[in-house]
Amino acid sequence: MKTIPYSLFTDFDISLFKAGKHFRLYEKLGAHLTEVDGQKGTYFAVWAPSAKSVSVVGDFNYWTHGEHDLNVRWDGSGIWEGFIPNIEKGSKYKYKIESHHNNIMTEKADPFALFCETPPQTASVVWDLNHDWSDENWMKNRKNFNDLDKPYSVYEVHIGSWKKKIEENRSLTYLELAEDLVKYVKETGFTHIEFMPIMEYPYEPSWGYQLVGYFAPTSRFGKPQDFMVLVQKFHEAGIGVILDWVPSHFPSDEHGLGFFDGTHLYEHPDIRKGYHPDWKSLIFNYGRNEVRSFLISNAVFWLQKYHIDGLRVDAVASMLYLDYSRKEGEWEPNIFGGRENLDTISFLKELNEEIYWNFDGVQTIAEESTSFPMVSKPTYVGGLGFGMKWMMGWMHDTLEYFKKEPIYRKHHQNDLTFSMTYAFTENFMLPLSHDEVVYGKQSMLNKMPGDEWQKFGNLRLLYSFMFTHPGTKLLFMGSEFGQSAEWNFDQSLDWHLLQYDFHSGIKNLITDLNKLYKQEPALFEKQFSHDGFEWINYGDHENSVLSYIRKGNNLDENVIVVCNLTPVIRENYRIGIPSNKNLEEIFNSDKKEYGGTNVYNVNLKTQDIPWNGRDFSCSMTLPPLGVLVFKLV
Known part of the structure; x- marks a missing residue:
């Protein structure tokens, strides 16, 4: 008919x-x-x-x-x-x-x-989205798990390469992941899962960042309802789901959005604004009303129809600047003579206003690598309105520090301490993402210097420092057990490594760090506030030791963190204490079950000896390449 x-x-x-x-x-x-x-x-x-x-x-x-x-x-x-x-x-x-x-x-x-x-x-x-959801309890109480003053520890996953059915040479389906992946994330204690883009994409090596089907979960792993089951299973396990979302560019595949009706419909007609030289892709026309409706509708779609709890917005910096990856003469200033893309700025503000107005307890997270101001501040004070922003400066400085042999670290301690000069200018997430373990950058483990023991000791030290530093956390899959090889999107993670003590020890460490993060309010209640952090001593360069206090709403729940950034055991190391209470060691990255040497402290007594500008102090033993966390008792 x-x-x-x-x-x-x-x-x-x-x-x-x-x-x-x-x-x-x-x-x-x-x-x-x-x-x-x-x-x-x-x-x-x-x-x-x-x-x-x-x-x-x-x-x-x-x-x-x-x-x-x-x-x-x-x-x-x-x-x-x-x-x-x-x-x-x-x-x-x-x-x-x-x-x-x-x-x-x-x-x-x-x-x-x-x-x-x-x-x-x-x-x-042709399809429908009919599904009998059973995550009402999560959706009703989501704000209690997903707010900015709650623990927020993200496991970043590329679905196609997390685990494969080796005998069948295929990735797991959505329904198989609903069993295996949900169980694993629950076991390791992460509060959230973040999927690299699952919207339909034509080119496998793009990892999903070149989208064609913005409203369709990729059929590589199953049907739309199968993906709904996966989200639902995470919610039933008390785990939030974040999607990578890519409004920054799209591919020029013939069947896609490019030149859709014979004209530049979705992409900007000016090549200086409509073509991305780095990715050889097309850029949306953020000033065109219908395109803004398309993109904001797409973000809303995943939150409404798939019960998604957050969107990590990819490549925001490339959207914000007219001269991004362009040479002189390849871009045109805005009407005020600046390099900011004013259409993008108004689009991102409207996007975040629509999301936060309509969806209680969700978060938007910006991957933004520049000093653009107030990315994670509300729009009513002039911000872009995101909930969080990736702390790319912390990531870069910290990894540069940890690559150095410990003997040279005393000359570079400011690489670690510098982040605290700007840590509270935004709501920062600390990202150790997929971008850091590809293209010759080496795996997280093999970035670390030294012999085998020192590599694993440094990795335990890095993760422990990350989890006690202000801000939310993100770790890419495989990093949680010390994957040796770089990530390869076409292969499974090396799960066989977990049979070895050092690798299973890293997994045990991450599990306990997630537990510590969730159990200690001082580590999350004020993770975006100056009030939540205080240095004890950041200047002991000679010993390469850092010590600081993390604070919550209740002063009695504060924790003290001491980091020994060298493989030398330091006995009788003294730090200043804010009261005359004794110290109880509640976490030690050097424990035997993590692969450490098991150097620890028992019954630490506070003394009336002034130190670090405080009236009281305590002497302790610092394990090699170790992080200690104490409570005052």
Whole structure:
């Protein structure tokens, strides 16, 4: 049967769309299973304002142009729509678009497709999002787990390479991950999982950062409902789910968003703003109202339809600056003569306002590597409105420090202490992400200097320093057990390493650090505030020792941290104490079960000996390459 005139759009929908204020576009555009005049079928709607004609082609009409033409709306919105009877769930389709601009005929995947063929196939698939959710308790109480004054420890995962069925030479499915991955993340104690992009992408080596199907979880690992089950299982285990989200650029694949209706529809028409020289990809036109509606609708879609708890927004720096990766003459200043992209700034503010207004207990996290001000401050004080920002400076300085042989560290202690001069200018997340273990950068373990024992000792030291430093935490998969090789997206993690004591010791350490982080309010209640941190001594360069206090809302729950950054055992090491209470050792990174030497302290007595500018002090033994955490008792 031919296309029947039909519409899901109201006049109000159209006015919102044109104004860039329609943030539920997925309810209107795309393919929707429905019933019209007693006939079951599918309603199709696509935005293509420069099209001369649009028809739906698919496996139901032998991919024949003209069999099912869509009708263009009369209101100038550029939307083509229509109802086609008897098209069922699972039908494959594309839009055949003839352009007024150049009369070229192209086949495009549906920008709002809910499901896609598995690459390298490129068709969209008619689908629905019906699912019986059973995570009501999590959603109702999410704010209690996901707020900025709660422990926030993220396990970053690339689904395709976390674990593979070796005998079948394939990755785990969403449903298999719902068993294995959920159990593992629960066991190691992370509070959140972060998936590298799971939206449909054509090119495997892009790791998912070159998206085509913005509204479809990749079919490589299962159906949309299977991914919903995975999210649901994490929620039932008390674990939040964060998605990498990529509004910064998109690939120029023929079936994708680029040159969609024969014109620069989604991408900026000016190559200085619309083409990314680093990634050879296209950049969204953030000043075009309909494109803003598309992107904000997409962010809202994952939060609403998939119960996602946070979005980590990729490559924000590339969006903010007109001269990003461009030489002189390759970019044009804004109307005030500056290099900031004003369209991007207003878009990001509106994005965050929409998310935080409508979804209680979610977070947005910016991967932003510059000194752009107030990224994680509210929009009402002039900020961009993100919940958190990756602390790239801390990551870089800390890894540079830890690469150095311990004998030279006394000359570089400021690499570690410098972060505290700006630690509270933003709500920072400390990231040891996938970017640090690829392209010759080596694994986290092999960045560390020394023999085998020292490599593992340094890694334990690094992680313990990270977990006691202000800010939330992120660790890439494999790093939690000391993966030896660099990450390879095409291979499984080296799970066999866990049979060796040093590697299982790192996993034990991370498990206990997550437990410590969650159990000690001083480590999270004021993790973004000056009030939550105080140095005891940052100037002992000669011994390469740092000591500091982490503070919560209750002074009685404060903890004291001492880091020995060399492999030398330091006996009778004295630090100043804020009261005359004794010290109880509650964490020691040198424990035997972590692979350490088991140097520890028992019954430490505070003495009336002034030290480090304090009236009281305590003498202790510092383990080699070790971190100690104490409570006052």
